[in-house]
Amino acid sequence: MDSSDDGELDSAFLALADPVRRRIISRLSRGPATVNELAEPFAITKQAVSKHIQVLEQAQLVTRTRDAQRRPVHLNPARLEALTAWIGQYRLVREEQFRSLDAVLQSNAAARGTQAKESS
Amino acid sequence: MDSSDDGELDSAFLALADPVRRRIISRLSRGPATVNELAEPFAITKQAVSKHIQVLEQAQLVTRTRDAQRRPVHLNPARLEALTAWIGQYRLVREEQFRSLDAVLQSNAAARGTQAKESS
DNA sequence: CCTTTGATCAACCTATTGGTTGTTAACGCT
DNA sequence: AGCGTTAACAACCAATAGGTTGATCAAAGG
Numbered sequence: 546m547d548s549s550d551d552g553e554l555d556s557a558f559l560a561l562a563d564p565v566r567r568r569i570i571s572r573l574s575r576g577p578a579t580v581n582e583l584a585e586p587f588a589i590t591k592q593a594v595s596k597h598i599q600v601l602e603q604a605q606l607v608t609r610t611r612d613a614q615r616r617p618v619h620l621n622p623a624r625l626e627a628l629t630a631w632i633g634q635y636r637l638v639r640e641e642q643f644r645s646l647d648a649v650l651q652s653n654a655a656a657r658g659t660q661a662k663e664s665s
Numbered sequence: 666m667d668s669s670d671d672g673e674l675d676s677a678f679l680a681l682a683d684p685v686r687r688r689i690i691s692r693l694s695r696g697p698a699t700v701n702e703l704a705e706p707f708a709i710t711k712q713a714v715s716k717h718i719q720v721l722e723q724a725q726l727v728t729r730t731r732d733a734q735r736r737p738v739h740l741n742p743a744r745l746e747a748l749t750a751w752i753g754q755y756r757l758v759r760e761e762q763f764r765s766l767d768a769v770l771q772s773n774a775a776a777r778g779t780q781a782k783e784s785s
Numbered sequence: 786c787c788t789t790t791g792a793t794c795a796a797c798c799t800a801t802t803g804g805t806t807g808t809t810a811a812c813g814c815t
Numbered sequence: 816a817g818c819g820t821t822a823a824c825a826a827c828c829a830a831t832a833g834g835t836t837g838a839t840c841a842a843a844g845g
Contacts, residue, residue, distance in 0.1 A: 551684040559682035563833085564671040567751075574755040580792060593834055595792065600832090614791050614842040625752050631687075632745050635694040683803085700822060713804055715823065720802095734812040734821050 550627075553605070557628055560604035565589070566597050573607060573620040580616065670747075673725070677748055680724035685709070686717050693727060693740040703738065 560566055569583055584594035598618055601607045606624045609616050680686055689703050704714035718738055721727045726744045729736045 551687075554687065555682055555684060558678050559832095562675055562679035562682050564675060565833090567671075567674065570755060581790090589833090590835065591792075592794090592836085596833075599793095616792065620755070622756060625755055629749050629752050629756070632749050635690060635740070635745055636742060636749070679802095685803095701820090709803090710805070711822075712806085712824090716803075719823095734810095736822065
């Protein structure tokens with residue numbers, strides 16, 4: 546359950562680790578758009594944007610349909626949910642995490658006397 | 666609001682775009698651990714794991730405290746929430762997205778006759 | 786038919802990533 | 816003091832990512 550869809554998470558997180566691609570996602574959330582439309586706000590070539598879209602497509606964050614010579618790009622919200630699902634696992638442990646952190650700090654301090662933090 | 670913390674999102678998503686680092690996050694959700702403990706389940710050197718932790722630290726997904734010569738690594742759940750927050754923006758638009766997608770497909774089909782999808 | 790528009794493919798360059806080995810620093814133990 | 820452990824730092828290497836230019840393909844439209 547943790548390492549089964551490693552590749553999927555890899556590509557999805559990697560795809561979002563770029564401001565251009567996040568911008569594209571943001572724009573697509575307002576509706577489908579073509580490569581040219583998506584490339585317009587950026588100072589890079591359309592080819593570069595096309596590559597970015599390929600990355601998003603491989604990550605299954607977007608899909609493309611054919612409409613004559615246009616290739617509209619559509620957002621695939623399901624993949625975004627998969628990411629929140631992964632992160633959500635660890636949000637659940639949050640309070641427990643704080644407790645255990647506290648416990649460890651205290652036990653360490655107790656075990657070694659008063660030299661807890663760095664002295665400079 | 667969208668591009669203000671680009672760098673932060675960059676580093677955070679990039680940090681999670683690696684199975685080793687996600688594994689580390691997963692392990693840290695069960696409590697703090699040292700580099701050696703974190704490195705144990707992996708077939709790579711401790712130095713490599715140390716680098717991964719540096720990446721996670723730069724992304725502020727984890728923090729480190731000093732305890733003598735040990736440097737326990739702790740999860741920082743706040744950063745994870747920042748990611749879900751970003752993704753959440755677009756989850757909100759989901760139903761609207763589906764509507765607009767539908768609208769575009771229909772308008773396209775109507776505008777060009779019946780040659781909607783690819784033929785083969 | 787030929788041109789324009791939309792988008793991809795291919796080759797190439799540079800910077801960064803993930804990994805290695807080797808060395809060095811801080812601390813604990815006896 | 817000297818040894819072993821924990822972890823970081825530095826230099827290096829192979830692979831990949833992001834970007835460019837130039838050529839090509841496919842569909843619309845004169």
